[in-house]
Amino acid sequence: MTQTAPVPQPRPVPEYAPLNRARLIAPGPVEVAPDVLLELAQPQxxxxxxxxxxxxxxxxxxxxxxxxxxxxxxxxxxxxxxxxxxxxxxxxxxxxxxxxxxxxxxxxxxxxxxxxxxxxxxxxxxxxxxxxxxxxxxxxxxxxxxxxxxxxxxxxxxxxxxxxxxxxxxxxxxxxxxxxxxxxxxxxxxxxxxxxxxxxxxxxxxxxxxxxxxxxxxxxxxxxxxxxxxxxxxxxxxxxxxxxxxxxxxxxxxxxxxxxxxxxxxxxxxLSVPLEVLWAEQRRKTGALIAAGTALGAPAWAARPSPAVAVLRPPAPLTGRQVAGRLAELGQRALAGQAPHEDTVFRVSTMGYADRYDALAIAGMLEDAFTGLGAPVQRGAAVQAAWEVLARE
Amino acid sequence: MTQTAPVPQPRPVPEYAPLNRARLIAPGPVEVAPDVLLELAQPQxxxxxxxxxxxxxxxxxxxxxxxxxxxxxxxxxxxxxxxxxxxxxxxxxxxxxxxxxxxxxxxxxxxxxxxxxxxxxxxxxxxxxxxxxxxxxxxxxxxxxxxxxxxxxxxxxxxxxxxxxxxxxxxxxxxxxxxxxxxxxxxxxxxxxxxxxxxxxxxxxxxxxxxxxxxxxxxxxxxxxxxxxxxxxxxxxxxxxxxxxxxxxxxxxxxxxxxxxxxxxxxxxxLSVPLEVLWAEQRRKTGALIAAGTALGAPAWAARPSPAVAVLRPPAPLTGRQVAGRLAELGQRALAGQAPHEDTVFRVSTMGYADRYDALAIAGMLEDAFTGLGAPVQRGAAVQAAWEVLARE
CATH class of the missing domain: 3.40.640.10 (Type I PLP-dependent aspartate aminotransferase-like (Major domain))
Incomplete structure (x- = not known):
């Protein structure tokens, strides 16, 4: 007998999911600040x-x-x-x-x-x-x-x-x-x-x-x-x-x-902060997502990760499309990989109008998505890993 | 010699704070969904x-x-x-x-x-x-x-x-x-x-x-x-x-x-969910804030807490005004207690357009606020306590 990976047992989408606030957590288009959106509607x-x-x-x-x-x-x-x-x-x-x-x-x-x-x-x-x-x-x-x-x-x-x-x-x-x-x-x-x-x-x-x-x-x-x-x-x-x-x-x-x-x-x-602060904060936010993914068995694909997007490889038998799909069921718009790598990876981002507390929130979403897909998740591990990155000053 | 509490050493507000997304985390007025706000601007x-x-x-x-x-x-x-x-x-x-x-x-x-x-x-x-x-x-x-x-x-x-x-x-x-x-x-x-x-x-x-x-x-x-x-x-x-x-x-x-x-x-x-689901989710979100507060030495004031608002008693020598003030410096609008209890308690809420992931985010803010005020915070404890409540189905 050959050893096989355990078959994940997906859970139904939680009843509360319609109450979730929908977020763009994809690497673009990104969340836009409300006052920026209203600027579009100023007199022509x-x-x-x-x-x-x-x-x-x-x-x-x-x-x-x-x-x-x-x-x-x-x-x-x-x-x-x-x-x-x-x-x-x-x-x-x-x-x-x-x-x-x-x-x-x-x-x-x-x-x-x-x-x-x-x-x-x-x-x-x-x-x-x-x-x-x-x-x-x-x-x-x-x-x-x-x-x-x-x-x-x-x-x-x-x-x-x-x-x-x-x-x-x-x-x-x-x-x-x-x-x-x-x-x-x-x-x-x-x-x-x-x-x-x-x-x-x-x-x-x-x-x-x-x-x-x-x-x-x-x-x-x-x-x-x-x-x-x-x-x-x-x-x-x-x-x-x-x-x-x-x-x-x-x-x-x-x-x-x-x-x-x-x-x-x-x-x-x-521009309200020095560029070095802006860059460091983006790196920290994405580092938190990568830490969360790593805790879930989904490390970064790239050896030198971009602070723009966490491209994460889910552990078999989970696929990138499954993770992105489950996040969508929770109301959150992430992305699977780009063809032909739709199943190799999934992609989440904190670019745009999102801060470190949103990065922590996304770690929670990832943990929920993996749990919902039946992955053997140690509850709290992804959130803790993300917060360690963010709370380290 | 009488024993005295250690004097907290406040830290300066972090340089990245201007990048934070401003949130209403007070018990009203609350965050409003963008489409609801735009409904106000429909033709009269x-x-x-x-x-x-x-x-x-x-x-x-x-x-x-x-x-x-x-x-x-x-x-x-x-x-x-x-x-x-x-x-x-x-x-x-x-x-x-x-x-x-x-x-x-x-x-x-x-x-x-x-x-x-x-x-x-x-x-x-x-x-x-x-x-x-x-x-x-x-x-x-x-x-x-x-x-x-x-x-x-x-x-x-x-x-x-x-x-x-x-x-x-x-x-x-x-x-x-x-x-x-x-x-x-x-x-x-x-x-x-x-x-x-x-x-x-x-x-x-x-x-x-x-x-x-x-x-x-x-x-x-x-x-x-x-x-x-x-x-x-x-x-x-x-x-x-x-x-x-x-x-x-x-x-x-x-x-x-x-x-x-x-x-x-x-x-x-x-109304997109049964009332029982709505009530349970609000209770869970506020339970997460109370768990975060408790982990920081700031338990709920009331024996039977309302799911509308976490009214938390900070440990001496911290005051409610200090906590609310530090959250304001981080861009977040919470409240101190109402007179004459401005210093007894502070108040945070997840009513309104905020979901369980926002509750997790608020736990992070509370941990940052207490750390910033020089309280002896065990990093990760508040976030972990909040997430335990939220991840428990």
């Missing part, structure tokens, strides 16, 4: 009126402060993918060699994008969940024009060592332009692009900035601005033109001005 | 238009369902105190004997009110924090017209035994009208007025019904409706007239119709 601004121009300039200035380096921000009315497309096309001439470092869903997307536009695309890949290798990437960057790399990989929960990658790649090729997908690291994880040599930072509104979806952000270093492409292969995402316009408070096309007003308000909370 | 209804009349009828019907007994609801545009005044004047003729059972701030208020209106007022009092005695009250009710009694005393955290009091009083005086202040027990604690013999239930919108302040509720038994006073000593709070009008969907005066719409929506959440 015209984006060319003085007040509309002022909102754009104010939001751009705060985006720069959130980066901590004197880059110039462009706000696109698009998702983060749109912002990335604009960044690539507006810095990289047709036919140029583009190196794409991949180790997950989102970094794969940038390779697909580069190929679509006919760039001479070179892929440097690692399996999902593994860490990118700085030297390997640097080798591939010899003779390349642009490197596309993902800092926080939302599909695997890995925080790639952008500092090491950028330093190694620039050592090989000082003229390289590095575009970093910081969609879930900007405002979340330590990010010092000027010191590290990262030229372009890309993000989106529904992640660390705790704003509804609809805006992309691209932040350009002073140096890279002198090398931007005139009339790139996109009209809408011509960020060369956008950057020139937005510096004066103008957007060539109609922007989502209500979202820009909301963004400006949401940034005040993040 | 006219209260005499068909849609306005419908909202009133709908809210009244749900208030009756929330009681679980076939009483008739009147919605006043007032605080709970206004509703109580209307209930007293509309059921009790001038000069009648009114018995007032007191053991805290709110029950004292009803005695003051009865005296103001010239009733032959008899007080049956216990010190704050102690429980009312059913037999003592019943003795005082001989020959009385009306008994005013508080079910959940928000100043002390006591849930008085309304069932025992009502049964004993009615046994002495079957014609007695019993008006119960259920301001923080309605929708929160077990309440079966028909079986217990309670004629009139009074509450307010900003407590168990998780709606903003501005509405009072009075629910009349079928029997007491035949004994109501015509043209009582108030014009605005003439609930005899209101009841007749509201049964047909009319309010003699202009009602806060936006709040009534919001109330109707808020009641759907409470």
């Amino acid at each position: 601004l015209h984006h060319r009126a003085k007040a509309g121009v002022q909102k754009l300039l104010e939001a751009r200035a705060k985006l720069t402060r959130l980066l901590g380096d004197p880059y110039d921000a462009v706000i696109t009315t698009s998702s983060g993918t749109g912002a990335f497309e604009g960044a690539l096309l507006s810095t990289t001439p047709p036919g140029a060699r583009v190196v794409n470092a991949q180790a997950g869903k989102f970094s794969e997307r940038w390779g697909e994008m580069a190929r679509r536009f006919g760039y001479d695309t070179r892929i440097v890949a690692k399996p999902w969940g593994e860490m990118l290798d700085a030297d390997e990437i640097a080798d591939a960057c010899r003779g390349a024009h642009t490197l596309c790399v993902t800092h926080s990989e939302t599909s695997t929960g890995a925080l790639h060592d952008l500092e090491a990658i950028a330093r190694a790649a620039k050592a090989q090729n000082p003229d390289l332009i590095i575009i970093a997908d910081c969609i879930t690291s900007y405002g979340v994880a330590e990010l010092r692009p000027a010191a590290w040599g990262v030229d372009v930072i890309v993000s989106g509104s529904q992640k660390g900035t705790a704003t509804p979806p609809g805006l992309g952000f691209v932040l350009f270093s002073p140096e890279v601005q002198g090398r931007m492409i005139q009339a790139p292969q996109s009209f809408y995402l011509d960020l060369t033109r956008e950057l020139a316009g937005q510096k004066a408070g103008n957007t060539p096309q109609t922007p989502a001005i209500n979202l820009i007003s909301a963004l400006s308000l949401a940034l005040d909370r993040l | 209804l006219h209260h005499r238009a068909k849609a306005g009349v419908q909202k009133l009828l709908e809210a009244r019907a749900k208030l009756t369902r929330l009681l679980g007994d076939p009483y008739d609801a009147v919605i006043t545009t007032s605080s709970g105190t206004g509703a109580f005044e209307g209930a007293l004047l509309s059921t009790t003729p001038p000069g009648a004997r009114v018995v007032n059972a007191q053991a805290g701030k709110f029950s004292e208020r009803w005695g003051e009110m009865a005296r103001r209106f010239g009733y032959d007022t008899r007080i049956v009092a216990k010190p704050w924090g102690e429980m009312l005695d059913a037999d003592e009250i019943a003795d005082a009710c001989r020959g009385a017209h009306t008994l005013c009694v508080t079910h959940s005393e928000t100043s002390t955290g006591a849930l008085h035994d309304l069932e025992a009091i009502a049964r004993a009083a009615k046994a002495q005086n079957p014609d007695l009208i019993i008006i119960a202040d259920c301001i923080t027990s309605y929708g929160v604690a077990e309440l079966r007025p028909a079986a217990w013999g309670v004629d009139v239930i009074v509450s307010g919108s900003q407590k168990g019904t998780a709606t903003p302040p501005g509405l009072g509720f009075v629910l009349f038994s079928p029997e007491v409706q035949g004994r109501m006073i015509q043209a009582p000593q108030s014009f605005y709070l003439d609930l005899t007239r209101e009841l007749a009008g509201q049964k047909a969907g009319n309010t003699p005066q202009t009602p806060a119709i936006n709040l009534i719409s919001a109330l109707s929506l808020a009641l759907d959440r409470l």
Whole structure:
């Protein structure tokens, strides 16, 4: 007889579950502060009126402060993918060699994008969940024009060592332009692009900035601005033109001005503390989720976890879809893994309008979800493990 | 040398505190669901238009369902105190004997009110924090017209035994009208007025019904409706007239119709589960706060705690004001005790739009507040104690 894992005995969803407060605990879209949501419903601004121009300039200035380096921000009315497309096309001439470092869903997307536009695309890949290798990437960057790399990989929960990658790649090729997908690291994880040599930072509104979806952000270093492409292969995402316009408070096309007003308000909370405090608190909150998962036999997938999202591997026979499904039954929106890893992992996040006490609450939800799925949970272990991380000052 | 308690060494407020999500954890006003708040901002209804009349009828019907007994609801545009005044004047003729059972701030208020209106007022009092005695009250009710009694005393955290009091009083005086202040027990604690013999239930919108302040509720038994006073000593709070009008969907005066719409929506959440489940979950959440407090050396003041609010006695030399003040520094609105007990106790609540995971979060806040005040806290003890209550099914 072979030994088999015990078959979990799921419990019915508790009768009280309809009383639960529904929460977004997914890695975006995230919870938004009530006053930020109401900002969307303020009397409609015209984006060319003085007040509309002022909102754009104010939001751009705060985006720069959130980066901590004197880059110039462009706000696109698009998702983060749109912002990335604009960044690539507006810095990289047709036919140029583009190196794409991949180790997950989102970094794969940038390779697909580069190929679509006919760039001479070179892929440097690692399996999902593994860490990118700085030297390997640097080798591939010899003779390349642009490197596309993902800092926080939302599909695997890995925080790639952008500092090491950028330093190694620039050592090989000082003229390289590095575009970093910081969609879930900007405002979340330590990010010092000027010191590290990262030229372009890309993000989106529904992640660390705790704003509804609809805006992309691209932040350009002073140096890279002198090398931007005139009339790139996109009209809408011509960020060369956008950057020139937005510096004066103008957007060539109609922007989502209500979202820009909301963004400006949401940034005040993040900027109310030093960046180091913001980063440390995000790391602590996510560390608490990982500690809770580990206590439940569901450790982090990545060796170097991103503070944006806890991507956790449930113990067999539990699957990522089961855990996310049970959380949904409890009223909470988390995510399973991204295809083809829907069952390998589940993903929970404290990005957005959520604090350390919410992280403690999520630890309780995880414990309830595992118990409900019939996993052999030692009651209290996940909550205790999370709180140990949070209460440690 | 006499032994003295160690002097607490308060810590500075943590740098991350501005990132905390601000919460109302006081026993009213409470957190309100976002969709309920937005209901306030829907296009203005006219209260005499068909849609306005419908909202009133709908809210009244749900208030009756929330009681679980076939009483008739009147919605006043007032605080709970206004509703109580209307209930007293509309059921009790001038000069009648009114018995007032007191053991805290709110029950004292009803005695003051009865005296103001010239009733032959008899007080049956216990010190704050102690429980009312059913037999003592019943003795005082001989020959009385009306008994005013508080079910959940928000100043002390006591849930008085309304069932025992009502049964004993009615046994002495079957014609007695019993008006119960259920301001923080309605929708929160077990309440079966028909079986217990309670004629009139009074509450307010900003407590168990998780709606903003501005509405009072009075629910009349079928029997007491035949004994109501015509043209009582108030014009605005003439609930005899209101009841007749509201049964047909009319309010003699202009009602806060936006709040009534919001109330109707808020009641759907409470009515989404059986009343027994609602009551059990509220008891469990407050039990978790009391367990957390007890682990911190701050047990419940009352022998029979109300599920509406945890009124906790901090260990000397900590004071209620210090704990409430520290929670405020962490961004959370709790309350100290009511004068003259500001320093005796502090008060935290999970009424309103808050679930069991919020109760766990509040346990963390209490632990942080005590630690911050320099109390000798065993880290993890309060959180663990709270979670033991919540995870026990």
